[in-house]
Amino acid sequence: IVLKNTIDEDEIEELEEILITADMGVPITMELIDSVRAKVKASKDMTDDIYGFLRESLRTYLPDEWKETNKVKVLLVFGVNGSGKTTTIAKLAKKYKDEGRKVLLAAADTFRAAAVEQLRVWSKRLEIPMIEKADGADPSSVIYEALEGMKARGCDLLIIDTAGRLHTNKNLMDEMSKMKRTIAQHVSSSELRTQMILDATTGNNGLMQARQFDKTIGIDELILAKFDSSAKGGFIFSIARELKLPVKYLGIGEGVDDLLPFSRDDFIEALFE
Amino acid sequence: SLGDKFNNVFRYIRGTGKMSEKNIDEAVRSVKMALLEADVDYKVVKDFVADVKKRVIGQEVTKNILPEQQFVKIIHEELTEIMGKSNIDLTCANIGTTYLMVVGIQGSGKTTACGKLAFLLQSQKKKVLLVSTDIRRPAAITQLKILAKKANASFFDPEGEKDPCKIVKNVSEYVRHKDYDYVIFDTAGRLELDEPLMKELTQIKIILKPHEILFVADSMMGQSALKVARSFDENIGVDGVILNKLDGDTRGGVALSVKKVLGKPIKFMGLGEKLVDLEVFHPERLASRILG
Ligand SMILES: Nc1nc2c(ncn2[C@@H]2O[C@H](COP(=O)(O)OP(=O)(O)OP(=O)(O)O)[C@@H](O)[C@H]2O)c(=O)[nH]1
Ligand SMILES: Nc1nc2c(ncn2[C@@H]2O[C@H](COP(=O)(O)OP(=O)(O)OP(=O)(O)O)[C@@H](O)[C@H]2O)c(=O)[nH]1
Ligand SMILES: [Mg+2]
């Protein structure tokens, strides 16, 4: 019996293609390939289960799943333009309402054409109250009004929709910081959860986006929207590795129920499909 | 950046003046990494570096050009060759009204692009009508209506019609005795693997008979970008590409993949959220950006 303790370059190339086309990015792909080479060299009884070894390595990149312990009072949702924020907020609002929370929405995208109207359609469909102000109002003033109005309305969870913004736009990132300061005046940091919506079709830019938003206001959790596309969303591994950020949900469609809780094992399985 | 990567590789060569096959392999590998980090399609990168390697191995290191300069020159030439020329204009009707159709996946920037195109054409003294066939997304029609007003363009109100094909039919009735130069149709975002929605798009195209179909590509897309573009091209055909959201720090490698494999010209670049933020495509600038 010949035991396999070398791996040929064609197999390495095949691995590289799978990892790169899953948007894992170059650094992690190289790291994983090096570890595969080392593993094959070191182990005398290596079977053909390179993929089992890879799955195990990928698991170690992602943080362990944790249960929600403290009751979130304010959910601040942000991300780059068109990533799926407003639609994801509708999904989250429905989920929390079904769990018995009294949800209030804040239409803090006061910039984009028909952004408030888009959220208003969802608020009517879900029968969830919404706070809005005139076009062009300071988003922090919408947030302020919503926070002040929560108690009077008997609401215990505020979800804030914000305008899409590129992480490279300093003014818009400063605006984000101001929103966080406004919230901090009303609730303790354990009552606020910051959620970034990432488009699953993003490539290497995903890590750069997460880095900057995390640096500016701190990210508690990620949601990957548009996971029903062909994209594999592999960039969440480099985000997890560098910033230790967990993915909580996957958006899998445009409907209000199209939200899937993130499962580390299912996600890794899907990478190799 | 590629410049830094090359500095390391070429430090050996400067002493000897010769590029051994090992040097070439290392330099080619740096290019491969840079292009993958720029989100260029994996297979496109492999073909590209194979072509570059062939050209480089065939070259003599001439006395008056450093190997590094020569190598970088070859990379730049190959890239610009693929990217094509700028100034490929929108297709126009020979007489009468030109119909444009704007397509792409969810959130890529289509509705805003329709507004930007209308703004650009109105500033060229053209008479533009904007139409939304997005009967799905909440407030999509209102969004386009607001942009139309900002662009000083006319807007066709679908008045509650829920069938995109009927909307197109109603528009062609409406424009019959009017003198619009352009009618721009916004469509709902849809995924590359959504067969029923791709079928819907095909049906819209059959009735609309557009002179030009513009595919809006989010420049932040990763390795699925080519699959997306190909799906739209195979289903309805794409005439031109708007490479969008280039005001960020994404390298925009999708431009190289789409141009190389599908041969579609990039006609415009989206550089921001305002109606003025649309520019004619500059291949040189994009080539440098992709290389980092
Ligand atoms: N297929 C699919 N489409 C989605 C998903 N989430 C959002 N979308 C679509 O993506 C498009 C953009 O969604 P929005 O919710 O408007 O995104 P946004 O981040 O709020 O956009 P801006 O506020 O303009 O930055 C819409 O057409 C949504 O229906 C998803 O999980 N799957
Ligand atoms: N930074 C930046 N944002 C852009 C650009 N073009 C559009 N946007 C923004 O991207 C987001 C999505 O734009 P839309 O025009 O609604 O995208 P869409 O393709 O019509 O979305 P769907 O109809 O849901 O598929 C909005 O926040 C726009 O303001 C651009 O060139 N740069
Ligand atoms: Mg939004």
Ligand SMILES: [Mg+2]
């Ligand atoms: Mg749209």
